[in-house]
Amino acid sequence: MxxxxxxxxxxxxxxxxxxxxxxxxxxxxxxxxxxxxxxxxxxxxxxxxxxxxxxxxxxxxxxxxxxARARLENAAPAIPERFVSSARETGERLDMVFERLTRTDSSLAVAAPGTDLFPADRLEQAFGRLRRSWIEYAQAAGDPGFRKRIALASEETDGPTDAEDIVVTNGATEALSVALRTFVRPGDAVVLESPTYFNYFRQLAPFGAEIVEVPVGPDGMDLDMLEREIDSRKIRAIVAQPNVQNPSGVTMSDGAKARLAALAESRNIILIQDDVYGDLAFGPRRARNLSAFSGYSGIVLVSSYSKSIGPGLRIGWIRSPEYAERLAEEKLSASFESCRAAQFALSGFVATAAHRRHLGAMRRELEIRVDDHIALLSDLLPEGSSLRRPSGGCLLWIALPVGTDATAVFERSARKGLIAAPGEIFSSNPFFTNYLRINAGWKLSADRAKALSCLKEAFA
Amino acid sequence: MxxxxxxxxxxxxxxxxxxxxxxxxxxxxxxxxxxxxxxxxxxxxxxxxxxxxxxxxxxxxxxxxxxARARLENAAPAIPERFVSSARETGERLDMVFERLTRTDSSLAVAAPGTDLFPADRLEQAFGRLRRSWIEYAQAAGDPGFRKRIALASEETDGPTDAEDIVVTNGATEALSVALRTFVRPGDAVVLESPTYFNYFRQLAPFGAEIVEVPVGPDGMDLDMLEREIDSRKIRAIVAQPNVQNPSGVTMSDGAKARLAALAESRNIILIQDDVYGDLAFGPRRARNLSAFSGYSGIVLVSSYSKSIGPGLRIGWIRSPEYAERLAEEKLSASFESCRAAQFALSGFVATAAHRRHLGAMRRELEIRVDDHIALLSDLLPEGSSLRRPSGGCLLWIALPVGTDATAVFERSARKGLIAAPGEIFSSNPFFTNYLRINAGWKLSADRAKALSCLKEAFA
Missing domain, CATH: 1.10.10.10 (Winged helix-like DNA-binding domain superfamily/Winged helix DNA-binding domain)
Incomplete structure (x- = not known):
C-alpha cells in the first residue's frame, strides 16, 4: 500500500x-x-x-x-418497486397532509434555504430604483432584457442559450403547470421519479393523467426500469430533477444524464427537467443540465430563482428552443405576464459577478448547515435510521427504521410546532411511509438545535 | 315648459x-x-x-x-344577433391578430390608462422599504394582511367583505383562468357578452367550451336574450363586466345588475364578474358590484390593480365567499402564490386615503382625456361613424360606417405604427368587423394628436 x-x-x-x-x-x-x-x-x-x-x-x-456521517449513512434508503397510479386519486389523497404543510410556515417543512441566505438588501435597493420601468405591459414571455440575463446565467452549464427560447413564469410552479398544459392531454401517461416533489401529483390531477413512478437510486432515476417502462407503454412526458433531486438530494452522473436524454429521444417523449435546486449543488462547479449532453429538441427546462434569490419574488422560467412559442401562448392564457417589478429588480443582479459570488457563498454555507444538521440528527434519530448526504440544496431525506409510521411522527411533532414533511406525500404509493424530509437550510443555532431535539420525543 | x-x-x-x-x-x-x-x-x-x-x-x-359628442354620438352602435360557437376554433382564428397586438406596445391598442396616471413614485418607495418581508413563502391564497387591504377597499361598493374570501392572483388574467379551471369542464356552455374582451376566447379554448354570445346594449348584456338562452340550454357559467365593459364602455344600471344576478341564481349558473375597470368608472361614486344586489353564492368576482395602480405589478384577485377554498387550491397548482414583493408594496397603499385620492384624481383626468379624444376623433373619423361615450376607463369603441373593413384599417394604420384593436377579435362571430377599439387614456398632447391624425389616412 x-x-x-x-x-x-x-x-x-x-x-x-x-x-x-x-x-x-x-x-x-x-x-x-x-x-x-x-x-x-x-x-x-x-x-x-x-x-x-x-x-x-x-x-x-x-x-x-x-x-458527522458514520451512523446515518451506513445504510442507503430503500429503492421502491415501480408502480402505476391515477394522478387524480393521488391528488385527493394528499390534500389533507398537504394543506397542513402549506398553512404553516415551519422552517423544517419548507423546501427552501434559510431566508438569511438570500440577497435581500441588494434586491430591495433594486426595487427602490425601478424608475417606472415596471408600469407598462410587456410580452407574455417576459421582459426581453431579463430573458437575456437568464440566458447569460444559463450558459455556464448549458452552453450558448438564446433569450428567445425562454418564457418567464410565476415561479417554477407555473412553469411546470404551463408545460403540462402544453404537452399533456387527458389519459396520457407521465413518468415521475419516486420519491418526488409532492406538488407534481396535485398539478397532474386535473389531467386525469396516469402516473408511472420510477425509483431514484444513488445515481438518480433507475434508467433500466425507465427503459422497461417506455418499452411497455406509450409515455407522453417524463418529469425529472437530475440535479439535487427533491427530496432525495441525489444528482445524476453525467453518463446517466446523457442516457436519460437518449432514452426520451428514442421514443419522442417530452423530457421536463425541473432544475430549481441546480444552482445550489455543492462543489466548485455547478451541476450541468440535460441539454448539455443532448441536442434532443424535446428537452424542456423549468427552473426558478425562488431557491437561490428569494421565494417571494415568484420568478421562474421555462427554456425550450423547440416549443418556446407554444409555451408563451399558454402562459398568456394562464396569467399574461409575470411581475415586471420583480423582473426589473432581478435584471440588475442575475448573471453579474455579484450573483456568482452570492451563489458560491450560499452553496458553501448550505453545505456547512447540512453537515451540522446531519451531525445533530445522528444523535436524535432512532437506531436504524439512515440517509444519504445530499449533493446540494437544503433537504435531508431520512429513512426511519423500517416499520416506523413517519406520518404519526409528523402528527406528534406538529403538535409541538415542528413540522417536517412526511414521506407518504412524495409518492402515489406507500413506499415512503417511514421517511421524513427535513429542511437543513437554516443556521443550526442553539435555539434551533433545541427545537429540533423535540423530534426525539416524537419518536417515543 | x-x-x-x-x-x-x-x-x-x-x-x-x-x-x-x-x-x-x-x-x-x-x-x-x-x-x-x-x-x-x-x-x-x-x-x-x-x-x-x-x-x-x-x-x-x-x-x-x-x-365634444354631437357628431359621433348621435347613432348608437348596432346590437348583434346572438350566436353560439366553439371556443377552440375562435381561439385559433384570433391568434394572428392577437399576436400582433401583444407583440407591439402601441398605446392605442393597449387596454390600460396612460402610464403617467399610475402612482409610480409611491410604489417604488414602498418597494424600497420591503424589509425582507417578501422573502418567505406564504399562503397560496396570498398574504393575509394584503387580502385584508383588498377586503377593506371593496367595502365601499360591496358591503362587508371578508379577507378569507379573497385569493390573490397574478393579475385578473390568472384570476379568470383559475376560476375557469375550477368551474368549467370540457363541453360546458359559457355565456360571454358580445362584444367582449378578446382574451376570454383564448382562455376558454382549452376547455373546448361552447360559447354563447349575448349582445351588449345601452344597459349592458341583453337580459331578455340571456333569459331565453338559459331557458333553452344548460349554461355552466356567465362571464360579464357589468362595470365599464371592455370594449363597449357600458355600465349596467343597478336594476339590470340585480336582474342578472337573479337570472344566474334561478338556474344555479356560476356568475363571474370581471371588474378590472370598476375603480375607473367616472363620477363621484364608484360603480357597485353584483354582490351588492344579491346574496347569490355563485357570484365570483375577479379583479386587478393593473388598470388602476400599475399593470407591471401583476396583482389581481378572486373573491368568492362560497368557493374561496377550492379556488385557492387551484391557484396553488397553477402558480403557488403571487409575487409577495408586489403584495407587500401594495399593502401600504391599498385602502388608504392616498389610494382613494389617487383613484378620484385618476378618474377625473381620464374623463378629460376621453372627452378630448372624442373631440379629436369627431374630426378624424369618416361620416357615419358612431360611438357611445364610455361610462369610465380609457377605451373608445368606435363603429365605423357599416361596410367598412376595420381590419384593413388596422392593417394600414399598423404600417404607420398606429395599432388600434380591430373589432373582429371581440367576438367569435363577424358582428364587429366595422369596429375599432382605441385607447384614449393618454394625455392628448400635440404629438399624440398628430400621431392619431394618421388614422385619417388609414380610412382612405
Missing part, C-alpha cells in the same frame, strides 16, 4: 468507527506529516481523497474536520 | 347642433342667470341636468364646458 493510501485508510476507519467524532478537528497537515513521518504532500493527498469522498471537510483557514 | 327646462333645452340644442363647439366654455351661472333673467338656482338645475346627461362637463373652479 502506498503511504498516502495507508494514511487515508487510517483516518477513514477512525471516522467510520466514531473514534474521531463528527465535527472533530483532524491534525493539521504539518502535524500529521510530522506524526506519520511523511511529507506534507502525502498528507494533503490523503486528506483530499477523504474530502472528495465526504469523510472530512476543509474549512477555510481553520483546517480539516470530520463529517 | 318650466323655466329650467327651457334653458336646458336651449343649451342642449346649441351643443347638439354644434353652435356651441366641444370644449367651448358656457356662460357662468351668474352670467346665464342675468342673460335669461332667471335665478342662479334655475340655471344650476339646468346645467346639472345637462352634465348628468353628458352634454356638458363641470371643471373645478373654471366653469362649465360643452362636451
Amino acid at each position: 502506498k503511504k498516502n493510501e495507508t494514511i487515508y485508510e487510517r483516518y477513514r476507519q477512525l471516522i467510520a468507527s466514531g473514534a474521531i467524532a463528527g465535527g472533530e478537528r483532524l491534525p493539521s497537515v504539518r502535524e500529521a506529516a510530522a506524526e506519520t513521518a511523511t511529507s506534507v504532500n502525502t498528507i494533503l493527498n490523503a486528506y483530499e481523497r477523504l474530502a472528495d469522498e465526504g469523510w472530512i471537510r476543509a474549512k477555510e483557514r481553520s483546517g480539516y474536520f470530520a463529517r | 318650466k323655466k329650467n327646462e327651457t334653458i336646458y333645452e336651449r343649451y342642449r340644442q346649441l351643443i347638439a347642433s354644434g353652435a356651441i363647439a366641444g370644449g367651448e366654455r358656457l356662460p357662468s351661472v351668474r352670467e346665464a342667470a342675468a342673460e335669461t333673467a332667471t335665478s342662479v338656482n334655475t340655471i344650476l338645475n339646468a346645467y346639472e341636468r345637462l352634465a348628468d346627461e353628458g352634454w356638458i362637463r363641470a371643471k373645478e373652479r373654471s366653469g362649465y364646458f360643452a362636451r
Whole structure:
C-alpha cells in the first residue's frame, strides 16, 4: 500500500468507527506529516481523497474536520418497486397532509434555504430604483432584457442559450403547470421519479393523467426500469430533477444524464427537467443540465430563482428552443405576464459577478448547515435510521427504521410546532411511509438545535 | 315648459347642433342667470341636468364646458344577433391578430390608462422599504394582511367583505383562468357578452367550451336574450363586466345588475364578474358590484390593480365567499402564490386615503382625456361613424360606417405604427368587423394628436 493510501485508510476507519467524532478537528497537515513521518504532500493527498469522498471537510483557514456521517449513512434508503397510479386519486389523497404543510410556515417543512441566505438588501435597493420601468405591459414571455440575463446565467452549464427560447413564469410552479398544459392531454401517461416533489401529483390531477413512478437510486432515476417502462407503454412526458433531486438530494452522473436524454429521444417523449435546486449543488462547479449532453429538441427546462434569490419574488422560467412559442401562448392564457417589478429588480443582479459570488457563498454555507444538521440528527434519530448526504440544496431525506409510521411522527411533532414533511406525500404509493424530509437550510443555532431535539420525543 | 327646462333645452340644442363647439366654455351661472333673467338656482338645475346627461362637463373652479359628442354620438352602435360557437376554433382564428397586438406596445391598442396616471413614485418607495418581508413563502391564497387591504377597499361598493374570501392572483388574467379551471369542464356552455374582451376566447379554448354570445346594449348584456338562452340550454357559467365593459364602455344600471344576478341564481349558473375597470368608472361614486344586489353564492368576482395602480405589478384577485377554498387550491397548482414583493408594496397603499385620492384624481383626468379624444376623433373619423361615450376607463369603441373593413384599417394604420384593436377579435362571430377599439387614456398632447391624425389616412 502506498503511504498516502495507508494514511487515508487510517483516518477513514477512525471516522467510520466514531473514534474521531463528527465535527472533530483532524491534525493539521504539518502535524500529521510530522506524526506519520511523511511529507506534507502525502498528507494533503490523503486528506483530499477523504474530502472528495465526504469523510472530512476543509474549512477555510481553520483546517480539516470530520463529517458527522458514520451512523446515518451506513445504510442507503430503500429503492421502491415501480408502480402505476391515477394522478387524480393521488391528488385527493394528499390534500389533507398537504394543506397542513402549506398553512404553516415551519422552517423544517419548507423546501427552501434559510431566508438569511438570500440577497435581500441588494434586491430591495433594486426595487427602490425601478424608475417606472415596471408600469407598462410587456410580452407574455417576459421582459426581453431579463430573458437575456437568464440566458447569460444559463450558459455556464448549458452552453450558448438564446433569450428567445425562454418564457418567464410565476415561479417554477407555473412553469411546470404551463408545460403540462402544453404537452399533456387527458389519459396520457407521465413518468415521475419516486420519491418526488409532492406538488407534481396535485398539478397532474386535473389531467386525469396516469402516473408511472420510477425509483431514484444513488445515481438518480433507475434508467433500466425507465427503459422497461417506455418499452411497455406509450409515455407522453417524463418529469425529472437530475440535479439535487427533491427530496432525495441525489444528482445524476453525467453518463446517466446523457442516457436519460437518449432514452426520451428514442421514443419522442417530452423530457421536463425541473432544475430549481441546480444552482445550489455543492462543489466548485455547478451541476450541468440535460441539454448539455443532448441536442434532443424535446428537452424542456423549468427552473426558478425562488431557491437561490428569494421565494417571494415568484420568478421562474421555462427554456425550450423547440416549443418556446407554444409555451408563451399558454402562459398568456394562464396569467399574461409575470411581475415586471420583480423582473426589473432581478435584471440588475442575475448573471453579474455579484450573483456568482452570492451563489458560491450560499452553496458553501448550505453545505456547512447540512453537515451540522446531519451531525445533530445522528444523535436524535432512532437506531436504524439512515440517509444519504445530499449533493446540494437544503433537504435531508431520512429513512426511519423500517416499520416506523413517519406520518404519526409528523402528527406528534406538529403538535409541538415542528413540522417536517412526511414521506407518504412524495409518492402515489406507500413506499415512503417511514421517511421524513427535513429542511437543513437554516443556521443550526442553539435555539434551533433545541427545537429540533423535540423530534426525539416524537419518536417515543 | 318650466323655466329650467327651457334653458336646458336651449343649451342642449346649441351643443347638439354644434353652435356651441366641444370644449367651448358656457356662460357662468351668474352670467346665464342675468342673460335669461332667471335665478342662479334655475340655471344650476339646468346645467346639472345637462352634465348628468353628458352634454356638458363641470371643471373645478373654471366653469362649465360643452362636451365634444354631437357628431359621433348621435347613432348608437348596432346590437348583434346572438350566436353560439366553439371556443377552440375562435381561439385559433384570433391568434394572428392577437399576436400582433401583444407583440407591439402601441398605446392605442393597449387596454390600460396612460402610464403617467399610475402612482409610480409611491410604489417604488414602498418597494424600497420591503424589509425582507417578501422573502418567505406564504399562503397560496396570498398574504393575509394584503387580502385584508383588498377586503377593506371593496367595502365601499360591496358591503362587508371578508379577507378569507379573497385569493390573490397574478393579475385578473390568472384570476379568470383559475376560476375557469375550477368551474368549467370540457363541453360546458359559457355565456360571454358580445362584444367582449378578446382574451376570454383564448382562455376558454382549452376547455373546448361552447360559447354563447349575448349582445351588449345601452344597459349592458341583453337580459331578455340571456333569459331565453338559459331557458333553452344548460349554461355552466356567465362571464360579464357589468362595470365599464371592455370594449363597449357600458355600465349596467343597478336594476339590470340585480336582474342578472337573479337570472344566474334561478338556474344555479356560476356568475363571474370581471371588474378590472370598476375603480375607473367616472363620477363621484364608484360603480357597485353584483354582490351588492344579491346574496347569490355563485357570484365570483375577479379583479386587478393593473388598470388602476400599475399593470407591471401583476396583482389581481378572486373573491368568492362560497368557493374561496377550492379556488385557492387551484391557484396553488397553477402558480403557488403571487409575487409577495408586489403584495407587500401594495399593502401600504391599498385602502388608504392616498389610494382613494389617487383613484378620484385618476378618474377625473381620464374623463378629460376621453372627452378630448372624442373631440379629436369627431374630426378624424369618416361620416357615419358612431360611438357611445364610455361610462369610465380609457377605451373608445368606435363603429365605423357599416361596410367598412376595420381590419384593413388596422392593417394600414399598423404600417404607420398606429395599432388600434380591430373589432373582429371581440367576438367569435363577424358582428364587429366595422369596429375599432382605441385607447384614449393618454394625455392628448400635440404629438399624440398628430400621431392619431394618421388614422385619417388609414380610412382612405
